[in-house]
Amino acid sequence: MARLQILEYPDPRLRTRAVAVREFDARLSRLIDDMFETMYAAPGIGLASSQVDFHQQLIVMDVSDTKDQPLVFCNPEILSRDGVATYEEGCLSVPGIFDDVERAARIRARAQDRTGVPFEMELEGMLAVCLQHEMDHLDGKLFVDYLSDLKRQRIRKKLERDRKDRASRPAAERATTDAPAL
Numbered sequence: 001m002a003r004l005q006i007l008e009y010p011d012p013r014l015r016t017r018a019v020a021v022r023e024f025d026a027r028l029s030r031l032i033d034d035m036f037e038t039m040y041a042a043p044g045i046g047l048a049s050s051q052v053d054f055h056q057q058l059i060v061m062d063v064s065d066t067k068d069q070p071l072v073f074c075n076p077e078i079l080s081r082d083g084v085a086t087y088e089e090g091c092l093s094v095p096g097i098f099d100d101v102e103r104a105a106r107i108r109a110r111a112q113d114r115t116g117v118p119f120e121m122e123l124e125g126m127l128a129v130c131l132q133h134e135m136d137h138l139d140g141k142l143f144v145d146y147l148s149d150l151k152r153q154r155i156r157k158k159l160e161r162d163r164k165d166r167a168s169r170p171a172a173e174r175a176t177t178d179a180p181a182l
């Protein structure tokens, strides 16, 4: 398995609309395993294929505290929505930024598993928030798009400044501070 590079806002590749998964083969399965390794190492509770520059409709999630309840969603669709809930969201592609986003409180979703077998699932709480957040990624949408233009502009400037600062540090120093948690 391998840890994949996660694209960071405002990288334009994050705005690509993903196409449907058609081949449920060993290559897809290997990517799914790599995405899980990348997500757990980040750490995060969800990851969309768009974030690792793969533009087919694929999401991995695990919202469990014990990190032993992995979920795979290929070609996900939302069949129904109910209620409204506001959560403070973050994003591995927008590091260090958190803000409130309003989404459906409960959803019914249909998707395919890693072998292509279709399934349906009722989701609520963090599961529902996370899947809606990840499905936005597949449409090229980020949670910062729900914020004001002024907030989004400030976030973009901060991330570009942070990246420039990181790039100007000696490589040895970068390696220690940027090393992913083991």
Ligand code: K2U
Residues within 6 Å of the ligand: 043, 044, 045, 046, 047, 048, 087, 088, 089, 090, 091, 092, 093, 129, 130, 133, 134, 137
């Ligand atoms: O898309 C991503 O970057 C993964 C997010 C998923 C997520 C976003 C908002 C709300 C829930 C899930 C990452 O997991 S962000 C890091 C994180 C970790 C734990 C809880 C919330 C956010």
Ligand code: ZN
Residues within 6 Å of the ligand: 090, 091, 092, 093, 133, 137
């Ligand atoms: Zn995200």
